[in-house]
Amino acid sequence: xxxxxxxxxxxxxxxxxxxxxxxxxxxxxxxxxxxxxxxxxxxxxxxxxxxxxxxxxxxxxxxxxxxxxxxxxxxxxxxxxxxxxxxxxxxxxxxxxxxxxxxxxxxxxxxxxxxxxxxxxxxxxxxxxxxxxxxxxxxxxxxxxxxxxxxxxxxxxxxxxxxxxxxxxxxxxxxxxxxxxxxxxxxxxxxxxxxxxxxxxxxxxxxxxxxxxxxxxxxxxxxxxxxxxxxxxxxxxxxxxxxxxxxxxxxxxxxxxxxxxxxxxxxxxxxxxxxxxxxxxxxxxxxxxxxxxxxxxxxxxxxxxxxxxxxxxxxxxxxxxxxxxxxxxxxxxxxxxxxxxxxxxxxxxxxxxxxxxxxxxxxxxxxxxxxxxxxxxxxxxxxxxxxxxxxxxxxxxxxxxxxxxxxxxxxxxxxxxxxxxxxxxxxxxxxxxxxxxxxxxxxxxxxxxxxxxxxxxxxxxxxxx
Amino acid sequence: xxxxxxxxxxxxxxxxxxxxxxxxxxxxxxxxxxxxxxxxxxxxxxxxxxxxxxxxxxxxxxxxxxxxxxxxxxxxxxxxxxxxxxxxxxxxxxxxxxxxxxxxxxxxxxxxxxxxxxxxxxxxxxxxxxxxxxxxxxxxxxxxxxxxxxxxxxxxxxxxxxxxxxxxxxxxxxxxxxx
Numbered sequence: 001x002x003x004x005x006x007x008x009x010x011x012x013x014x015x016x017x018x019x020x021x022x023x024x025x026x027x028x029x030x031x032x033x034x035x036x037x038x039x040x041x042x043x044x045x046x047x048x049x050x051x052x053x054x055x056x057x058x059x060x061x062x063x064x065x066x067x068x069x070x071x072x073x074x075x076x077x078x079x080x081x082x083x084x085x086x087x088x089x090x091x092x093x094x095x096x097x098x099x100x101x102x103x104x105x106x107x108x109x110x111x112x113x114x115x116x117x118x119x120x121x122x123x124x125x126x127x128x129x130x131x132x133x134x135x136x137x138x139x140x141x142x143x144x145x146x147x148x149x150x151x152x153x154x155x156x157x158x159x160x161x162x163x164x165x166x167x168x169x170x171x172x173x174x175x176x177x178x179x180x181x182x183x184x185x186x187x188x189x190x191x192x193x194x195x196x197x198x199x200x201x202x203x204x205x206x207x208x209x210x211x212x213x214x215x216x217x218x219x220x221x222x223x224x225x226x227x228x229x230x231x232x233x234x235x236x237x238x239x240x241x242x243x244x245x246x247x248x249x250x251x252x253x254x255x256x257x258x259x260x261x262x263x264x265x266x267x268x269x270x271x272x273x274x275x276x277x278x279x280x281x282x283x284x285x286x287x288x289x290x291x292x293x294x295x296x297x298x299x300x301x302x303x304x305x306x307x308x309x310x311x312x313x314x315x316x317x318x319x320x321x322x323x324x325x326x327x328x329x330x331x332x333x334x335x336x337x338x339x340x341x342x343x344x345x346x347x348x349x350x351x352x353x354x355x356x357x358x359x360x361x362x363x364x365x366x367x368x369x370x371x372x373x374x375x376x377x378x379x380x381x382x383x384x385x386x387x388x389x390x391x392x393x394x395x396x397x398x399x400x401x402x403x404x405x406x407x408x409x410x411x412x413x414x415x416x417x418x419x420x421x422x423x424x425x426x427x428x429x430x431x432x433x434x435x436x437x438x439x440x441x442x443x444x445x446x447x448x449x450x451x452x453x454x455x456x457x458x459x460x461x462x463x464x465x
Numbered sequence: 466x467x468x469x470x471x472x473x474x475x476x477x478x479x480x481x482x483x484x485x486x487x488x489x490x491x492x493x494x495x496x497x498x499x500x501x502x503x504x505x506x507x508x509x510x511x512x513x514x515x516x517x518x519x520x521x522x523x524x525x526x527x528x529x530x531x532x533x534x535x536x537x538x539x540x541x542x543x544x545x546x547x548x549x550x551x552x553x554x555x556x557x558x559x560x561x562x563x564x565x566x567x568x569x570x571x572x573x574x575x576x577x578x579x580x581x582x583x584x585x586x587x588x589x590x591x592x593x594x595x596x597x598x599x600x601x602x603x604x605x606x607x608x609x610x611x612x613x614x615x616x617x618x619x620x621x622x623x624x625x626x627x628x629x630x631x632x633x634x635x636x637x638x639x640x641x642x643x644x
Contacts (some may be wrong), residue, residue, distance in 0.1 A: 003564070026606065028605055028606045029603065030608065031604075051518075058608070070641075077621075092518070119549070152537060152541065158544055158546055160542070160545060161541075162538075162550050163538040163542060163560065163561060163564055164550060164551070164553050164557050164560040166563075168564070169563040169564060169567075172563070172567040172568070173563065173567050176567040176570055176571040179574065179575070180571065180574040183575065184579070184632055187541065187577075187578055187581070191502070191503070191604065194604040195502070195605060198602070198604045198605065199601075199605070210589075210590060211588075214588035214589075215587055215588050215589040215590040215591070215599075216604075217592060217594055217595070217603065218500045218502060218604060219498035219499065219611075220501065220505070220508045220509070220512055221498050221512075221514070221585070222484075222498075222585045222587070223501070223504035224504075224509060224583055225517050225519050225580075225584040225585050226585070228517045228520060228577075228581070229519060229523075229577040229578060229581035232519075232573065233574055233577050233578075233580070236570045236574050237568070237570075237574075240567075243563070243567075247563055251564075261500050296561070333492075353638045366479045382550045391516070393540055410535065428602060447502060447503045448503070450503045450606075451503035451505040456479060457477065457508055458479040458480040458482070458505060458506065458508075
């Protein structure tokens with residue numbers, strides 16, 4: 001009967017890499033492996049890590065309390081350097097957030113089916129990274145109870161926010177980005193929440209997942225609208241993810257400060273964001289893969305592909321560094337030229353060369369296939385890239401401000417303990433959420449992984465007598 | 466008292482489900498659905514379904530978002546509180562594009578999720594297919610066809626026979642008991 005398939009074939013994408021998911025998985029083993037992580041007893045290790053994360057979160061809350069009480073003077077800001085770690089951390093965290101949407105939206109549109117193994121936790125990472133990012137502009141205004149000035153709400157003064165300012169664009173772009181990422185993540189979760197509902201043994205789990213899965217019953221009449229919604233969300237997120245970091249870069253590029261006032265910033269920032277985001281996905285993914293035995297789901301092929309994306313984006317970042325130098329010379333603008341020589345040879349040269357090493361040199365090792373498939377080297381490289389990308393934002397922000405036009409106004413900037421405490425604390429915020437996610441929600445998109453298994457495609461048949 | 470509200474047939478795999486769906490479609494049923502743990506390619510044709518109209522709804526939402534964004538900015542700066550800042554014109558439409566785009570995406574994304582739920586009539590926590598214990602595997606590795614008793618063609622015996630002939634491994638009668 002197998003030859004008489006009356007099914008009208010539409011040009012469906014056939015999973016060409018048969019080894020997308022390894023270990024001879026059936027639909028049931030996928031469900032079992034991923035769901036059981038959220039259902040079993042909480043591992044002791046989890047409590048330990050979560051305890052550390054919550055302790056850091058308390059450091060964050062305490063430092064923010066201290067900051068609110070005393071004002072932004074507790075930070076290391078000085079007269080030329082009015083933007084310090086707060087903006088550096090903001091841009092760094094937002095950048096990390098970019099990989100999740102890139103994986104879920106752009107790779108979806110490009111039919112890169114390997115994304116199904118990593119998209120769920122990358123999206124979760126995005127959400128929590130954007131929360132950490134939004135924290136910094138929130139607290140850096142000093143009087144944060146006046147934050148509602150950002151919102152276009154009618155008020156007693158009749159005043160509106162200045163919509164012509166890139167800072168407000170930023171507020172809208174990042175706010176939209178967070179909302180859209182949340183919706184995308186939740187939409188993807190609905191079928192998997194239904195799985196957890198159907199497996200639930202206790203009344204609490206039945207109720208919780210029953211409500212969260214909205215009564216999903218996997219009907220094809222539902223899947224049809226669901227797939228359209230998912231496709232459109234991907235289509236909307238794709239230009240959004242490219243625009244968010246472009247808008248962030250406008251915060252810098254629209255000012256007159258040498259080293260900032262350049263048109264290369266939007267593409268350069270976007271490439272850097274994707275680069276750092278993939279580094280963070282690798283860092284977290286490698287740990288989760290090891291701890292939860294996900295080697296069949298996140299295979300060496302997945303790691304290989306992620307390393308290739310980091311090689312591409314890392315090289316784009318390296319190219320941008322070079323091009324900035326070229327333009328600084330070619331423009332004939334003495335302030336611009338001085339800024340760049342100052343970056344490489346001035347008081348912040350140490351930061352500059354950390355950045356060059358981590359962001360330009362390290363990814364070049366990814367040309368070697370063995371490195372791309374070596375878990376330990378990948379892990380080290382991903383950490384280095386995370387560090388390098390933080391220093392990139394530090395170099396951009398601080399070197400330009402600390403030595404701009406007038407030598408009389410120059411000053412050296414160094415952070416205080418409160419800068420450090422708030423930055424470290426933001427990791428507490430991030431990991432508190434991320435560990436809760438790993439514990440209670442399926443970290444791999446089960447419905448999507450099942451959809452890319454070879455037996456999911458009806459035309460392959462195989463079960464006909 | 467119990468009332469039959471539908472039947473539910475379980476199928477072996479996606480291929481069997483597609484064949485089953487074609488048989489049900491050809492028999493002329495209207496109030497029925499196939500259930501699977503993931504979307505199956507080609508099922509829309511196998512069920513004889515029309516294209517989803519959700520895209521138009523999302524398009525409308527996105528347009529509303531863009532109009533809101535552009536309108537709000539233009540109105541706030543040119544009419545409600547005209548103030549010249551940094552020498553920019555009051556109606557600086559170029560500067561409004563970023564937020565217009567952001568709101569286009571925002572409204573479009575909210576529209577796609579809300580539209581998806583509206584079109585699917587979700588959330589709906591109570592549905593006849595949940596009467597079958599077998600159905601719990603639908604979100605794991607079970608493939609099902611449900612036919613509702615509201616369908617004009619529904620006839621318990623014939624419909625069950627149809628499902629069995631179409632390749633169902635087992636068929637459940639979905640009964641509603643009112644206390």
